[in-house]
Amino acid sequence: MDVLEIIKGRRSVRSFSDKAIPKESLYAILEAGIWAPSGSNIQPWEFILVDDPGLIKKVKLVSPGLYGLPKALIVLCFNKKRSEKAGRIGPSLAVMDISMAAQNMMLMAYSLGIGSCPIASFNKIALKELLSIPEEVEPVLMVSLGYPSRWPEPPHRRPIEEVVHLNVYGQNLRR
Numbered sequence: 001m002d003v004l005e006i007i008k009g010r011r012s013v014r015s016f017s018d019k020a021i022p023k024e025s026l027y028a029i030l031e032a033g034i035w036a037p038s039g040s041n042i043q044p045w046e047f048i049l050v051d052d053p054g055l056i057k058k059v060k061l062v063s064p065g066l067y068g069l070p071k072a073l074i075v076l077c078f079n080k081k082r083s084e085k086a087g088r089i090g091p092s093l094a095v096m097d098i099s100m101a102a103q104n105m106m107l108m109a110y111s112l113g114i115g116s117c118p119i120a121s122f123n124k125i126a127l128k129e130l131l132s133i134p135e136e137v138e139p140v141l142m143v144s145l146g147y148p149s150r151w152p153e154p155p156h157r158r159p160i161e162e163v164v165h166l167n168v169y170g171q172n173l174r175r
């Protein structure tokens with residue numbers, strides 16, 4: 001698959017089959033995460049891989065945005081002690097860094113036939129308690145992982161001509 005094919009084919013998957021994810025695939029997905037760009041290369045992230053089915057069920061209870069029963073979850077957090085190196089903009093940079101890592105992970109997963117979904121809707125306090133996340137580490141996003149029971153249809157995208165402005169805002173890009 002070429003890169004655009006992977007980018008366009010990835011879907012947010014919310015129902016998963018029972019098939020286990022091989023360890024090497026999980027490792028490749030995590031590796032894709034650490035190779036994301038980060039502001040000043042601070043790499044403020046900490047990733048928590050949750051593969052214990054009992055724990056996944058508990059996380060689901062505090063995560064209204066988590067659909068289906070995935071085989072694994074990656075909780076993407078940033079470490080405030082690391083992000084402080086960027087000064088006042090540290091936390092907002094860290095959120096961007098984590099978003100890029102999450103996208104890398106989801107594209108890697110898709111290239112391996114594995115479905116994923118980014119999840120921002122969860123109770124941070126309850127999640128920190130469940131996963132023993134220390135005070136200085138902030139969970140931002142979760143990525144659920146599993147083989148899809150089906151690939152969803154692609155949701156609508158706003159067309160390029162509507163989204164892109166050429167040189168100055170409001171000027172259309174023509175093909």
Ligand SMILES: Cc1cc2nc3c(=O)[nH]c(=O)nc-3n(C[C@H](O)[C@H](O)[C@H](O)COP(=O)(O)O)c2cc1C
Binds near residue numbers: 065119154
């Ligand atoms: C920052 C962010 C947070 C999201 N949070 C959730 C969520 O809590 N639950 C969920 O089911 N989907 C969530 N999504 C997935 C979006 O609904 C999905 O990306 C969008 O509908 C487009 O579909 P696609 O990913 O299949 O292209 C989130 C996506 C992003 C980027």
